Amino acid sequence: MVRLIGFFVGLGFIFALLYAILVTPLAIEHNAAEAFHQEPRPLALASNGPFGRFDTAQLQRGLKVYKEVCAACHGLSQVRFGQLEALGYDEGQVKALAAQFQVPSINPDTGEPATRPGLPSDHFPSPYANEVAARAANGNAYPPDLSLITKARHGGAAYVHSLLTGYRNPPANLPAELRPGTGLHYNPYFANLNIAMPAPLTSEGQVTFDDGTRATVDQMAKDVSAFLVWTAEPELPRRHAYGWAVLGFLFVLSVLAYLSYRSVWADKKGH
Amino acid sequence: MSFPWAKNYAPQHPLMQWIDEKLPLPRFVYNAVGAGYPVPRNLNYWWNFGVLAGFALVIQIVTGIILAMHYYASTGGAFNSVEHIMRDVNAGWLLRYAHMNGASFFFIVVYTHIFRGLYFGSYKAPREMIWLLGVVIFLLMMATAFMGYVLPWGQMSFWGAQVITGFFSAIPLVGETLREWLLGGFAPDQAALNRFFSLHYLLPFVILGVVILHIWALHIPGSSNPTGVEVKDEQDTVPFHPYYTAKDGFGLCIFLILFFTLVFFAPNLLGHPDNYIEANPLSTPAHIVPEWYFWPFYAILRAFTGNFMGIDAKLWGVLAMFASIALLFFLPWLDRSPVRSATYRPVYKKFFWVLVADVALLGVCGVMPASQPWIILSQIGAIYYFAHFLIILPMISRNERALPMPTSITAAVLGEGAAKTAPAA
Numbered sequence: 005m006v007r008l009i010g011f012f013v014g015l016g017f018i019f020a021l022l023y024a025i026l027v028t029p030l031a032i033e034h035n036a037a038e039a040f041h042q043e044p045r046p047l048a049l050a051s052n053g054p055f056g057r058f059d060t061a062q063l064q065r066g067l068k069v070y071k072e073v074c075a076a077c078h079g080l081s082q083v084r085f086g087q088l089e090a091l092g093y094d095e096g097q098v099k100a101l102a103a104q105f106q107v108p109s110i111n112p113d114t115g116e117p118a119t120r121p122g123l124p125s126d127h128f129p130s131p132y133a134n135e136v137a138a139r140a141a142n143g144n145a146y147p148p149d150l151s152l153i154t155k156a157r158h159g160g161a162a163y164v165h166s167l168l169t170g171y172r173n174p175p176a177n178l179p180a181e182l183r184p185g186t187g188l189h190y191n192p193y194f195a196n197l198n199i200a201m202p203a204p205l206t207s208e209g210q211v212t213f214d215d216g217t218r219a220t221v222d223q224m225a226k227d228v229s230a231f232l233v234w235t236a237e238p239e240l241p242r243r244h245a246y247g248w249a250v251l252g253f254l255f256v257l258s259v260l261a262y263l264s265y266r267s268v269w270a271d272k273k274g275h
Numbered sequence: 276m277s278f279p280w281a282k283n284y285a286p287q288h289p290l291m292q293w294i295d296e297k298l299p300l301p302r303f304v305y306n307a308v309g310a311g312y313p314v315p316r317n318l319n320y321w322w323n324f325g326v327l328a329g330f331a332l333v334i335q336i337v338t339g340i341i342l343a344m345h346y347y348a349s350t351g352g353a354f355n356s357v358e359h360i361m362r363d364v365n366a367g368w369l370l371r372y373a374h375m376n377g378a379s380f381f382f383i384v385v386y387t388h389i390f391r392g393l394y395f396g397s398y399k400a401p402r403e404m405i406w407l408l409g410v411v412i413f414l415l416m417m418a419t420a421f422m423g424y425v426l427p428w429g430q431m432s433f434w435g436a437q438v439i440t441g442f443f444s445a446i447p448l449v450g451e452t453l454r455e456w457l458l459g460g461f462a463p464d465q466a467a468l469n470r471f472f473s474l475h476y477l478l479p480f481v482i483l484g485v486v487i488l489h490i491w492a493l494h495i496p497g498s499s500n501p502t503g504v505e506v507k508d509e510q511d512t513v514p515f516h517p518y519y520t521a522k523d524g525f526g527l528c529i530f531l532i533l534f535f536t537l538v539f540f541a542p543n544l545l546g547h548p549d550n551y552i553e554a555n556p557l558s559t560p561a562h563i564v565p566e567w568y569f570w571p572f573y574a575i576l577r578a579f580t581g582n583f584m585g586i587d588a589k590l591w592g593v594l595a596m597f598a599s600i601a602l603l604f605f606l607p608w609l610d611r612s613p614v615r616s617a618t619y620r621p622v623y624k625k626f627f628w629v630l631v632a633d634v635a636l637l638g639v640c641g642v643m644p645a646s647q648p649w650i651i652l653s654q655i656g657a658i659y660y661f662a663h664f665l666i667i668l669p670m671i672s673r674n675e676r677a678l679p680m681p682t683s684i685t686a687a688v689l690g691e692g693a694a695k696t697a698p699a700a
Contacts, residue, residue, distance in 0.1 A: 006608040007669040014665025017598065020591050021658045024581040025651060032647045054540045082358045148552070152358070155543060156551035195561065236551075239361070239368045246369065247539025251532060258528035261521075268521040272316060272513065 036179055042192040044159035044166040047226065051161075051233050054248075057241045058234055060092040065213050066231025067091060069224045071104075072211050073204050074150060077142065079130035082151035083235050086124035090238060098124050105129055143187040145200030154229070155236045161229040166193045168225035171203035278313045278497065280509040281306070307490065313512035314519055315500035317688050321395075322498070322519075323526035324388040329486060330527060331381035336479050338374040339423075342367075346426065348472040350465050353428035354553040372542040378420050379545045380534050382568035385413065394627055396503055396615030401496040403607040408489040410603045412482055417569070417600075419478040422471040424566055425463070429550030434563045436463040436471075442576075445590040462556060502687045503615025504680060511684040562644055570641025571634050572596050574653040575660065577645050595657065602664050609664060612672035619678040622671045626663060633659045 050059040067088070070080065085102035089095065102122035107129045111118040122129065130149070132138035139146050154160040170193040174183055184190045188198040205221045213219050233240070284302040286292045295302055305311045345364050347356035360367035389409070392398055398406035421439060425432045440463065443454040459466030497506060506512055513519075537544060545567055549560050565573050579591035602609075617624040633656050640653035681687035 006605050007611075010602070010605060010609055010665040010669065013598065013602075014661045017591075017595050017661045018658050018666075020579060020581070020583040020586075020595075021654050021661075023583040024579050024588070024591075025654050027581040028647075028650055028654075030647055030651065082355075082362065087362070152551040156548050158548055243368065243372075243539055243542075247535065250535050250539065254528055254532045254535065258525065258532065261525040261528045265521040265525045268517045272518070 037182055037197055040175065040178060040182065040192055040197055041195075042166070042170070044162040044193060047162040047165045047229060049161055049226075049230050049233060051230065051240055054244060056244060058090075059230065061215055062227050062230045063091045063234050064093075065215065065217060065224075066227040066229070066234075068213065069205075069211050069228040070150070070231055073224075074228065075128075075131065077131055077138075077147040077201075079132075079149040080128035080151050080235060081130055081149050082127070084125060084127050085122055087238060091234070095124075102126060143200060145187075147201065150232055150235065152236045154232045161233045163193065164232055165225050165229040167191060167199075168205055168228070169222055170194075278506065278509075278512065280512075281313050282310045282514060284309075284311055307494065308520075309516045310514040312494065312515040313506075313509075314498050314515050315506055315511060315684050316513045316518075317500050317502065317684050318498065318519070318522075319501050320526060321387070321391040321501075323523055324384045324391060326523040327384040327527065327530050328381065328388055330530070331377060331384055332479065332482060332486065334377045335374065335381060336483070338370045338377060339476070339479065341370055342374055343476060346472075348426070348468050350428060350468055350554070353426060353468065357427045369538070372538045375546065376534065376537050376542060378423065379566075379568065380530070380537075381416065382420070384530070385416065386568070389413070390631065393630070394617045395499060395501055396610070396612075396617070397499045398607045399610070399615050400607065402493070402499060404492040405489060406607060407604060408485055408492055410600070412485050412489060413603075414600065415478055415482045415485065419475060419482065420566065420568065422475040422478075425468065425471045426475060427550060428468065428554045430552045430554055430558075430560050431547045431550040431563070433463055433554035433556065434560055435565055436467065438563055439565070440467075442593045442596075445587065445593045447590070499615065500684060501616060501618065502681055502684060503619070504682075504684055504687065507683050564642050567638070567642070570639075571637035572599060572641070574637040574641035575599050575657045577641075578650070578653040578657040580650060580654075595661075599660060602661075606664065610668045610672050612675060612677075614677040614680070619680050620675055621678060622675045623668075626667055626671065629659065630663050633663070
């Protein structure tokens with residue numbers, strides 16, 4: 005009985021699927037944008053790979069790019085100033101850096117909203133009060149918070165680097181409907197080719213690096229990408245270090261477990 | 276419990292004797308997973324996966340309980356509380372990555388465990404109840420995993436919840452009301468997040484309870500084995516401890532090496548980048564995809580693209596998706612072949628591997644966007660899936676001629692001649 009009912013239930017689903025095949029057009033839809041879209045170029049960073057660690061000099065340069073260029077529109081709300089000590093700054097430098105930012109506060113006398121200089125325990129303040137204000141200031145585009153951006157995009161840091169250096173004039177054969185509209189900019193690394201953000205890094209020396217590194221557009225893009233890997237995953241070096249210790253321990257344990265397995269089974273022939 | 280020659284628990288120490296008299300818990304453990312449980316001597320490594328699944332459940336419960344101490348189930352705070360765990364809680368990143376990848380590993384070992392059961396006919400009499408309880412565990416796991424994925428309140432959390440609870444609205448007449456009742460609102464929001472958190476904490480303990488029933492039911496007939504030949508006498512078995520504790524211990528080490536390689540070196544490999552973007556009900560992601568362990572079922576859901584016989588395509592998809600799991604409950608009665616192991620079933624063996632390839636194909640279709648050629652591939656894959664269980668399997672079990680089988684488990688291990696002369700183990 006189970007098999008008879010099962011047989012007819014199975015036939016029901018199969019006929020429904022055969023019917024679905026008949027009524028669904030087989031034509032493969034060509035997405036015109038796909039031909040122009042580009043995958044991120046590989047980016048070699050010190051944090052890549054299972055032995056990856058951060059290059060603190062590069063992170064410091066990246067922070068400077070963020071502070072002087074990106075911070076005008078993008079927040080970094082998950083990061084506390086105090087965490088910047090991991091970049092090689094001492095307590096005093098972190099305090100001074102935090103004080104350069106104004107964070108939301110309350111006027112202790114009137115209770116009105118106010119601002120005060122940042123403290124190491126504060127998070128990076130967002131440049132806009134809320135999403136509506138951000139969209140109003142950016143032609144209805146919403147500049148995303150950058151704290152997690154290298155984990156929130158396919159391609160991670162390589163995508164950020166390619167995007168920052170990928171602005172160009174639209175190719176001549178680009179169909180009219182894919183051409184950037186008002187307030188949009190052509191960038192083949194962006195999902196739909198046209199991004200609201202204008203090229204943020206445009207000229208060499210836009211940021212002056214304290215360590216004397218030549219601030220080419222590519223260098224600034226690389227450094228800020230490396231910095232954003234840190235903001236998204238500050239525990240990365242510790243994770244890699246723990247990982248090797250755990251795998252080393254487990255490797256020795258596996259050998260011992262295998263030997264004890266062989267020894268326990270030694271009296272059973274055929275194994 | 277299962278065989279007359281099973282070793283009896285005989286505590287030597289007066290304290291253990293005292294405990295055994297008052298509460299025979301050590302005796303229970305001894306009989307369940309100790310020397311008191313005789314197990315076929317010929318189990319291969321595929322039999323490790325039950326223990327591995329149990330271990331994965333323990334990893335999930337332990338890491339989950341600690342994560343719950345730091346997590347905050349609120350639509351405004353959930354996403355930030357996960358980042359707080361990742362950044363400020365001591366080793367919080369390790370707990371969270373272990374929990375996140377632990378779910379994937381739980382499914383990897385459970386899928387292996389299920390396919391092992393399918394290959395070696397473990398669902399057949401007298402082990403039907405073990406199989407039925409296993410399917411219940413699988414369903415509970417799917418519900419738990421789905422609700423757990425909603426908790427970080429990222430984009431995929433929100434839109435996944437939107438899509439999956441949307442299945443219920445396909446039910447005629449009461450669907451929309453049912454969906455609103457389940458969610459506590461018109462869309463996933465605070466009410467849904469709170470109840471998902473509550474249930475996500477509850478269900479693992481329900482799973483644990485059903486796992487205990489699953490093992491209890493296993494101990495009535497005893498473990499199955501790769502030949503499918505039943506245990507005949509004492510030389511066919513070895514005590515679970517130390518023989519299989521040693522073997523499972525080694526298997527567990529290999530499992531942990533793979534697990535921690537992912538946790539420490541590629542923790543986000545199996546996740547989706549969109550879930551690192553906080554949920555935004557006003558912005559739909561370009562492709563909404565569930566976690567990888569749901570891809571085959573998602574492909575079956577989307578394969579139904581035509582309104583057939585007056586039933587809406589969406590309802591067909593939802594019915595088919597539930598049926599694709601529900602039919603597993605009837606498997607012991609669909610496959611009536613008296614031979615258990617595919618080793619001795621030449622025709623079934625071929626179809627088994629076609630099924631494995633078919634589920635893999637459905638998995639790929641599930642992650643791809645709903646466009647050709649993936650639609651037709653998922654339709655062909657879904658046709659085979661239903662045909663395999665509901666038409667092919669009942670038919671071959673009627674006509675197939677089995678290969679000659681060993682006379683006993685010992686004969687399979689040592690050869691036919693040795694079986695009679697081998698000393699009792």
